[in-house]
Amino acid sequence: MDILTLFVVIPVLTITGILFVKDIKQVRIVAAIGMGIQLILAAVLVFMYLSARKAGVNDEMLFIKDYLWFKSLNIHYAIGVDGISVAMIALTSIVVFAGIFASWEVEFLTKEFFISLILLATGVFGFFISIDLFTMFLFYELAVIPMYLLIGIWGSGPKEYSAMKLTLMLMGGSALILLGLLGIYFNSAPDGGQFTFNILEISKVTIPVSAQRLFFPLTFIGFGVLGALFPFHTWSPDGHASAPTAVSMLHAGVLMKLGGYGAFRVAIFLMPEAASELNWIFIILTSISVVYGAFGAIVQKDLKYINAYSSVSHCGLVLFAVLMMNQTALNGAVIQMISHGLMTALFFALIGMIYGRTHTRIINEMGGLMKIIPFLSVAYVIAGLASLGLPGLSGFVAEMTIFVGAFQHTDTFHRVVTIVAVSSIVITAVYILRVVAILLLGPVKDEHHAHLADAKWYEKVSVITLIGSVAGIGLAPFWLSTMIGKSLQPIVNKILAAGLF
Secondary structure, X not given: OOHHHHHHHHHHHHHHHHHOOOOHHHHHHHHHXXXXXXXXXXXXXXXXXHHXXXXXXXXXXXXXXXXXXXXXXXXXXXXXXXXXXXXXXXXXXXXXXXXXXXXXXXXXOHHHHHHHHHHHHHHHHHHHHEOEHHHHHHHHHHHHOHHHHHHHHHOOOOHHHHHHHHHHHHHHHHHHHHHHHHHHHOOOOOOOOOOOOEHHHHOOOOOOHHHHHHHHHHHHHHHHXXXXXXXXXXXXXXXXXXXXXXXHHHHHHHHOHHHHHHHHHHHHHHOHHHHHHXXXXXXHHHHHHHHHHHHHHHOOOEHHHHHHHHHHHHHHXXXXXXXXXXXXXXXXXXXXXXXXXXXXXXXXXXXXXXXXHHOOOEHHHOOOHHHHOHHHHHHHHHHHHHHOOOOOOHHHHHHHHHHHHHHOOOOHHHHHHHHHHHHHHHHHHHHHHHHHHHHHOOOOOOHHHOOOOOOOHHHHHHHHHHHHHHHHHHHOOHHHHHHHHHHHHHHHHHHHHOOOO
């Protein structure tokens, strides 16, 4: 069996193993072992990919496997990875592994919870390895659907409302994506021949510009809904706030990245002419997302809502960078997806752990936690510093690369929107430092918090895994940047060949 298919098979085997155990402890152990194997497999994939590139293998995609699935429509189970896919698979493996340990105390329908969580991860892994658009869409749907159950059953607050809102919004986005993919499919053979869903084959032809103008907005908005594109972002804060801890981690850390990944892998790569013509509209919308999300975080009192609006801002930066359509900005977009995935998963893990002890998420009801739960408090500070772009952590590398790439455009419009987007750094610093000051410093506001226990061993496993990843990228980003940059070259070459920049 090829290594990429294992990323779908191992979660399925893990789910099967969970089905055959009865004890809650055994369920946790099986889930941890399965996702631990998945994490090791991701590390092996990174090593194999880097080794292949170092050996001089310059194919656009590596480890390609192609099996005919539905002959009459030319649908294939076609898989392959480049440096971007490998990086996203590694991100997913880290976040899912950390999420298992962050969910260690789930006792209500434990078996069903872990099955739903791993099923979501299965869809994400399948999405990132697919190079057939139809197969990619199926895995996309598989990743989105479990969110309704995970929030509606194990969530808190107005969980039914949040779950329904999230599901309806994302299904609306899925409908737009499906229309866009069908439009690409029926224009994939402009000179005659058989239609195809294969991304690599479609990239070798030029889809008629008239068709691109119709299907690019559908595809970009469809993926943009999941990427919290303004004004289609409203599902995100409510979904984050009501979701259980691990679901928030996967939701913001991994699932939202499907939007940014699809935006450049499908919309930009396959329809660059229309992207060049229409990107100014979406650049304005993403600029609003970046600034609006940051300002929205400032006025929130609930820790989860603060991080939810922060995610809208940071995911807006991903789409903003994608629309700049040059090598540097696209490189920054991918690094930002990875960086935000890790640090927002860390944030939501810590928020869940703090809430489990204090039984409140309202920042004004807490204070002085640094003296009571120092491990979790220091970890929260590190997550905050990564979010505001402190050098040495992943957020700095990502944001600097994005803004340098955006400023390579010399026209007034791009310079102005870049300055607007850069202002989000200052706004982010305001709400991060404000929360740290209120939450962690000063006197203890509630006497019931004075004797709280610090992190347990399984919580430390989750937190240390994520902090190590955030710091690792911040201190040694060049191998990741190089791996991503080489894989972005076909996209950039197609943009250049169309004479757009």
